[in-house]
Amino acid sequence: MEENLLKFCRDGKMLMLAFDHRGSFSKLMDPENPGAVSSEDRVALKRAIIQSVADQFTGVLVDVEIGLPALDHLTEKPFLLPIEKTGYKDVDGDRVGELEYDAQQLKDMGASGVKLLVYFNPNYESAPGQMQMSREVIHDTMNANLPSFVEIVTYLKGDEKMDDAMREDLVLRSLKRFIENGVLPDVFKLQYPGSAKACKEVTKIIGKIPWIMLTGGDDFDEFKKQLQEAVDGGCIGFLAGRSLWREATELQGEEREKFLKETLPQRFREVSEICLK
Numbered sequence: 001m002e003e004n005l006l007k008f009c010r011d012g013k014m015l016m017l018a019f020d021h022r023g024s025f026s027k028l029m030d031p032e033n034p035g036a037v038s039s040e041d042r043v044a045l046k047r048a049i050i051q052s053v054a055d056q057f058t059g060v061l062v063d064v065e066i067g068l069p070a071l072d073h074l075t076e077k078p079f080l081l082p083i084e085k086t087g088y089k090d091v092d093g094d095r096v097g098e099l100e101y102d103a104q105q106l107k108d109m110g111a112s113g114v115k116l117l118v119y120f121n122p123n124y125e126s127a128p129g130q131m132q133m134s135r136e137v138i139h140d141t142m143n144a145n146l147p148s149f150v151e152i153v154t155y156l157k158g159d160e161k162m163d164d165a166m167r168e169d170l171v172l173r174s175l176k177r178f179i180e181n182g183v184l185p186d187v188f189k190l191q192y193p194g195s196a197k198a199c200k201e202v203t204k205i206i207g208k209i210p211w212i213m214l215t216g217g218d219d220f221d222e223f224k225k226q227l228q229e230a231v232d233g234g235c236i237g238f239l240a241g242r243s244l245w246r247e248a249t250e251l252q253g254e255e256r257e258k259f260l261k262e263t264l265p266q267r268f269r270e271v272s273e274i275c276l277k
Contacts, residue, residue: 004147005186005210007078007112010057013275014187014212014237017053017268019046020115021087021241022064022086028242040068046070052260053268059151060217061115064101065260066108077165078112080149083137088119093128093157095119097133101206103144113147114140115189122151122173123163147229149239150185151214154180168194189239192226199233208235215243220267228274237275244268 008014025042041146047070054075061080062071068069071079083106088095089154096119116137118270133269134150141148154170156162162170173194178184188211193202202211213230215223217239223243227235244267 002147002186004113004145007107008147009237010058012236013058013272013277014210014239015056015058015238015268015272015275016080016212016237017050017057017060017244018214018239018241019050019245020061020080020082021069022065025066025249028246042066043070044127045248047072047074048260049248049264050074053244054263056265056268056272057110058237062108064109075254079110080113080115081106081109081111082115082117084117085138091126094121094124095155096126097130099133099137103137103140103146107144107146111146113149113186114144115149115151116185117151117153119155120174121154121156121170124157127177131178131181131183134178134185136180138185139221140185141186147186149187149189149212150178150183151189151239153214153216167191168198172198172201172205179205179207186210187212189214192218192230196229196233199230199235201233203234206251212237212239214238215240217242217246219243224271224274227271231275238271240271 026037029037043066046066050070051074059078061097062068064081083099083101085098085100088097097198106114118134120130138148152174154174190204190211191214193199213227213235220243227238245264248256251259
């Protein structure tokens with residue numbers, strides 16, 4: 001593994017906190033009136049959550065607007081910044097990403113790596129453009145001497161529901177498209193591909209490129225099961241978010257304090273142990 005990736009690792013595993021949530025973070029804090037959440041309150045809560053596990057994670061993904069001020073000087077560990085704008089542009093139901101920064105700008109802010117979120121369905125017209133955007137970002141990060149973490153999130157248009165079989169098919173075919181077209185990031189950040197067998201197939205498809213799991217907001221206990229299957233199948237870690245810390249946005253007062261002091265650190269230990277065994 002290259003030196004610029006090893007800084008994110010402990011014993012070859014990536015144990016990372018995902019915390020680049022922007023508009024969605026305000027909605028979690030106040031579902032009825034997210035616009036009423038002050039910038040100070042958002043930064044304060046992000047700082048408290050980061051601080052509760054800063055001694056455990058090997059790296060953290062934060063956003064520029066809220067997460068970077070919250071990170072401040074809490075930790076000397078490396079951090080990622082997202083290169084894309086929050087959300088996506090709806091083009092006839094396709095989710096098309098847009099870039100907000102370039103890699104050098106993120107490096108100048110102190111980032112040790114770049115994250116790109118790509119909404120992708122290989123059956124949709126947006127697929128070639130989304131891959132081209134990914135290719136350009138990877139090239140940009142190479143020029144800035146930063147590692148690229150590409151997060152592929154599959155989806156269906158409208159109200160169509162995705163079952164495990166559909167997810168498995170879309171995740172595997174999406175990865176094949178990226179590999180066949182030479183779109184090769186330093187790390188793939190992936191959703192659970194649907195089964196233990198599919199986890200092994202992911203590792204087979206991407207070869208020497210490491211992959212880590214995202215949580216996607218799944219229940220914590222469910223994420224643990226999925227992560228175990230992923231690690232058994234070749235995954236080298238996680239970049240975990242809402243499944244770990246969501247309740248901190250819902251609780252108040254002493255209950256929040258207890259969650260941050262006890263529950264969240266314990267959760268992080270449990271998922272780290274799955275990877276480090």
